[in-house]
Amino acid sequence: MTDFTQLGVKAIRDGVAGGDFTAREVAEVFNGAVEAAAELNAFIVATPDHALAAADKVDAARAAGAELGPMAGVPIGMKDLFATNGVQTTAASHMLEGFVPPYESTVSQKLWDAGAGMLGKLNLDQFAMGSSNETSYFGPVKSPWKAEGSNATLTSGGSSGGSSAAVAARLCPAATGTDTGGSIRQPCAITGTTGIKPTYGRCSRWGIVAFASSLDQAGPMSRSVEDCAIMLGAMAGFDPKDSTSLDAPVPDWAGALNADLKGKKIGIPREYRMDGMDEEILASWQAGKEWLRDAGAEIVDVSLPHTKYALPAYYIVAPAEASSNLARYDGVRYGLRDLPEGAGLQDMYAATRADGFGDEVKRRIIIGTYVLSAGFYDAYYTQAMKVRTLVQQDFHKAFAECDAILAPTTPTPAFPLEEMNSDPLAMYLNDVFAVPASLAGLPAMSVPATLTAKGLPLGLQVIGKPMDEQQVLDVGLAIEQRAGFTAQPEKWW
Amino acid sequence: MSNYRIQGATGEWEVVIGLEVHAQVTSKAKLFSGASTAFGAEPNTQVSLVDAAMPGMLPVPNRECIRQAVRTGMAIEAQINKWSRFDRKNYFYADLPQGYQISQLYHPLVGEGQLVIEADEKAGIPEDKVIRIERIHVEQDAGKLMHDQHPTMSYVDLNRTGVALMEIVSRPDMTSPAEAGAYIRKLRSILRYVGSCDGNMEEGSMRADVNVSVRKVGDTELGTRTETKNVNSVRFVMQAIEHEVQRQIDVIEDGGQIVQETRLFDPGTGTTRSMRSKEDAHDYRYFPDPDLLPLELDDAFLDDCRASLPELPDAKRARYENELGLTPYNARELTAEVETFARFETLLAATAAGIGKPEKDVATAVANWSLSVAPGVVKALGDEADMANATAEAQAAILDMQAKGEISGGQAKEIYEIVLKTGRDPNEIADTEGLKQVSDTGAIETAIDAIIAANGDKVEEYRGGKDKLFGFFVGQTMKAMQGKANPAVVNQILKDKLG
Amino acid sequence: MSVTREQVAKIASLARIQMGEQELDHMVPELNKILDWVEQLGEVDTSSVEPMTAVIPQALRLRDDVVDADPHTAGGRRDDVLANAPVAEHGFYGVPKVIE
Numbered sequence A: 001m002t003d004f005t006q007l008g009v010k011a012i013r014d015g016v017a018g019g020d021f022t023a024r025e026v027a028e029v030f031n032g033a034v035e036a037a038a039e040l041n042a043f044i045v046a047t048p049d050h051a052l053a054a055a056d057k058v059d060a061a062r063a064a065g066a067e068l069g070p071m072a073g074v075p076i077g078m079k080d081l082f083a084t085n086g087v088q089t090t091a092a093s094h095m096l097e098g099f100v101p102p103y104e105s106t107v108s109q110k111l112w113d114a115g116a117g118m119l120g121k122l123n124l125d126q127f128a129m130g131s132s133n134e135t136s137y138f139g140p141v142k143s144p145w146k147a148e149g150s151n152a153t154l155t156s157g158g159s160s161g162g163s164s165a166a167v168a169a170r171l172c173p174a175a176t177g178t179d180t181g182g183s184i185r186q187p188c189a190i191t192g193t194t195g196i197k198p199t200y201g202r203c204s205r206w207g208i209v210a211f212a213s214s215l216d217q218a219g220p221m222s223r224s225v226e227d228c229a230i231m232l233g234a235m236a237g238f239d240p241k242d243s244t245s246l247d248a249p250v251p252d253w254a255g256a257l258n259a260d261l262k263g264k265k266i267g268i269p270r271e272y273r274m275d276g277m278d279e280e281i282l283a284s285w286q287a288g289k290e291w292l293r294d295a296g297a298e299i300v301d302v303s304l305p306h307t308k309y310a311l312p313a314y315y316i317v318a319p320a321e322a323s324s325n326l327a328r329y330d331g332v333r334y335g336l337r338d339l340p341e342g343a344g345l346q347d348m349y350a351a352t353r354a355d356g357f358g359d360e361v362k363r364r365i366i367i368g369t370y371v372l373s374a375g376f377y378d379a380y381y382t383q384a385m386k387v388r389t390l391v392q393q394d395f396h397k398a399f400a401e402c403d404a405i406l407a408p409t410t411p412t413p414a415f416p417l418e419e420m421n422s423d424p425l426a427m428y429l430n431d432v433f434a435v436p437a438s439l440a441g442l443p444a445m446s447v448p449a450t451l452t453a454k455g456l457p458l459g460l461q462v463i464g465k466p467m468d469e470q471q472v473l474d475v476g477l478a479i480e481q482r483a484g485f486t487a488q489p490e491k492w493w
Numbered sequence B: 001m002s003n004y005r006i007q008g009a010t011g012e013w014e015v016v017i018g019l020e021v022h023a024q025v026t027s028k029a030k031l032f033s034g035a036s037t038a039f040g041a042e043p044n045t046q047v048s049l050v051d052a053a054m055p056g057m058l059p060v061p062n063r064e065c066i067r068q069a070v071r072t073g074m075a076i077e078a079q080i081n082k083w084s085r086f087d088r089k090n091y092f093y094a095d096l097p098q099g100y101q102i103s104q105l106y107h108p109l110v111g112e113g114q115l116v117i118e119a120d121e122k123a124g125i126p127e128d129k130v131i132r133i134e135r136i137h138v139e140q141d142a143g144k145l146m147h148d149q150h151p152t153m154s155y156v157d158l159n160r161t162g163v164a165l166m167e168i169v170s171r172p173d174m175t176s177p178a179e180a181g182a183y184i185r186k187l188r189s190i191l192r193y194v195g196s197c198d199g200n201m202e203e204g205s206m207r208a209d210v211n212v213s214v215r216k217v218g219d220t221e222l223g224t225r226t227e228t229k230n231v232n233s234v235r236f237v238m239q240a241i242e243h244e245v246q247r248q249i250d251v252i253e254d255g256g257q258i259v260q261e262t263r264l265f266d267p268g269t270g271t272t273r274s275m276r277s278k279e280d281a282h283d284y285r286y287f288p289d290p291d292l293l294p295l296e297l298d299d300a301f302l303d304d305c306r307a308s309l310p311e312l313p314d315a316k317r318a319r320y321e322n323e324l325g326l327t328p329y330n331a332r333e334l335t336a337e338v339e340t341f342a343r344f345e346t347l348l349a350a351t352a353a354g355i356g357k358p359e360k361d362v363a364t365a366v367a368n369w370s371l372s373v374a375p376g377v378v379k380a381l382g383d384e385a386d387m388a389n390a391t392a393e394a395q396a397a398i399l400d401m402q403a404k405g406e407i408s409g410g411q412a413k414e415i416y417e418i419v420l421k422t423g424r425d426p427n428e429i430a431d432t433e434g435l436k437q438v439s440d441t442g443a444i445e446t447a448i449d450a451i452i453a454a455n456g457d458k459v460e461e462y463r464g465g466k467d468k469l470f471g472f473f474v475g476q477t478m479k480a481m482q483g484k485a486n487p488a489v490v491n492q493i494l495k496d497k498l499g
Numbered sequence C: 001m002s003v004t005r006e007q008v009a010k011i012a013s014l015a016r017i018q019m020g021e022q023e024l025d026h027m028v029p030e031l032n033k034i035l036d037w038v039e040q041l042g043e044v045d046t047s048s049v050e051p052m053t054a055v056i057p058q059a060l061r062l063r064d065d066v067v068d069a070d071p072h073t074a075g076g077r078r079d080d081v082l083a084n085a086p087v088a089e090h091g092f093y094g095v096p097k098v099i100e
Ligand SMILES: [Mg+2]
Pocket: B020, B209
């Protein structure tokens, strides 16, 4: 009989719909896989009952001949940044440990309505701030991957590191992620998984614990372009509760997938070729160009002149917004309260926030508070928002000459835990290729390309025009079909 | 220029006052959430997940709040900014769940405007004065803290959190407590005319932050100002200014310095004191709220706002004087409050219609009735008066009879008294209670003939030129008619018969 | 431009994050390293550039003035808003006594 853990979203959905197996059988197998993988620390809490209940509903609906949703019978992992009604939602922080929302995020609700079930809440970098999952209050996620000839524990990336690890380790066919400055794409790239960050505003932010409001976007993480297209279709859509939500119809991305790129132009941004760049990254980028040429596309050089300023601009804008978004964690209405003997209100705030936030969160709140403070606002924040305009204009000009952009997703493959967490700045540089698209609000995805000599996955990034997820997915599919990436981590957990 | 001066030990001081008025916008739901704005509900029963700033909650603006702020801006002849934006004002306090207030600093909805406070000699305002208004911006109200419910804790009620406020910021154009009082009264009147705020200061619908500084007469430099927060009545605003002015002068004359600070007004003592909870130097770290987009208004929206504006206080007052011929005093009194002019205009219309004359011909009578006669009767009756009976129809009927000479002014009062007590019909009262004047010349002539016959000597004296005796004949006639004769008719017949 | 220990301490208190001496010891150099790095934005000539106001250009939508139109953003759910409160009494949130 089939090993359900090897099946993706579409295979499970179609198998359930076709009666080859029941949703409950699938849910039980994945519940087992999650339970057996505690070693990876990918989940903060498992919710087997949620998965079973959703599966039973689907099986019952099918028995009754009712129409099944696009995710019917598919158990998924939910990044613990999405508020889930009645299920602890922590953002991987001590601050929100034990917080049980009386509400459901729009995106997770849409997935349940589409027939999906929840295997558990996935680990992440605290408040989605980090690129290695090491800032989680609940401990780092361990990547299922290991480099050949080494037993070092590797990072699964961040901030959606629980999601990437769980999908790569076949603990779930797909998971939700959020991407503020690469938090879907970077973890996908270094775990051999596939994920897309849609155009800013495609997925409602309502009910997602906010990091940086003008950058946060939810997206799917899975093991194929088609599965991402299916799941994104279920997640996206206008939400009147989010003022930045795009009031636009959701196309049938999965139905329109087309890997034939004849007549399409793919831009190669010359500024992404940085000195001292990893040879294997360059090689995978080169391979990507050939695959796309083979798919019928014309490869053209494009220029994104302000690329080198994107990351520093991001590290002003994101912390500034975060410093304000995280002000609500004050120990009054929910979450941690630390009230020292005889402390007043303001002392309570300071103690609670000192205790409830981890070092990286504090670091970013301090940076954000500093760049917004009197006398520095224009020099830092206003200048950063102007640079952001320039970065967006760069893309706009580039897209006059091409239909999509191909670039590496990350500057390196997965690195061992603790290797970088002593140097915040070095850690930030992981997102150097991911951040520009985030600043411009553009759809961008990461697709597995190759393995390094040491057997570690590398991903390629496809960046598209605003609202043109279809083009991004089509290019991604063309790469997927030619990369033939089938490698899986060897089970050691 | 007001002549308000304070004599200090070192010389004469003058005062510079600016007011930031927070006016609660009249809307059913909050500015960024669907929770109700109704006053006086059980604690935290009108709090949405958004108002409680639960993780992942987002703001979506209420059109009505924007509309009312725009209409208010138009009412003070202000420039309306078709492109504005919401900013976050960041600070930590228990009444501020988000840790920031969504407000407008860099691009407010309403720009430069103005209003006029009327001359008031008694109050030391020699002539009408224009007070410039710098801006009106829309922002969230905060919650309420209760300090007296528990020995060691303050309790937090978020019902008011997120209710829409207009912050109306004046220029420092006021130079006396009286001008500040007049400004708030005028602003309140405009807001209530427009309907953008109920102006209920007791319920906190209008609160003023009072910025005061003093300087030596003749100085051009502004002194250091203090801001006294949330003063919630016209009287308190004037008290706060008086106290703050004296305090500042004393400090300076004792060789001290005024610190720019936030102060609190104590209605009990009429004094102000430094606000401990706002001690730490303000650094609000304003920046555009990334959860919201720029607010762009189109012409259709603005046209709708303008079209929905009522006649405003100044225009109405002018019309009452110029078109209805009312005295400036009556015009001012009748236009001060929305309820007053509403009642007046209904009664005026009913009366004019009843008598079949244009409004301007009866306006003065109706104004006197509304401002002095009717209130007088009500006052005299006290609890006996059932105001439910004080309908426009009844009052119009009385004014109608009086205009037609059927009843005298005294009778009008008597009839209204009965109306208020019983709700009976004025005409029916006039008939059954014998409260009508006799205009039947026959009856009057008979009475007059009798009086002339009985007073031959006085008739001679009168005809001999002792004109003032005319009053005697009038008195005698009225006496004979038990005061119910129509004075006009009596005079006419007497003139004819005495020649 | 680099931040002093005093500045960091002041910013930390502005952000209401209690910070001990040891924490400041490592926070100050870390911040300066990051700030030195972001300073490079100063090189960019932005004299003729507008700061970004909306990531994807669109107008702000306004909702109708209807109470409790959508249960997700409605009032009248006191138990829900108090459910996670560290201290809630008599329908209020409780905080250490504030002297205004
Ligand atoms: Mg103010």
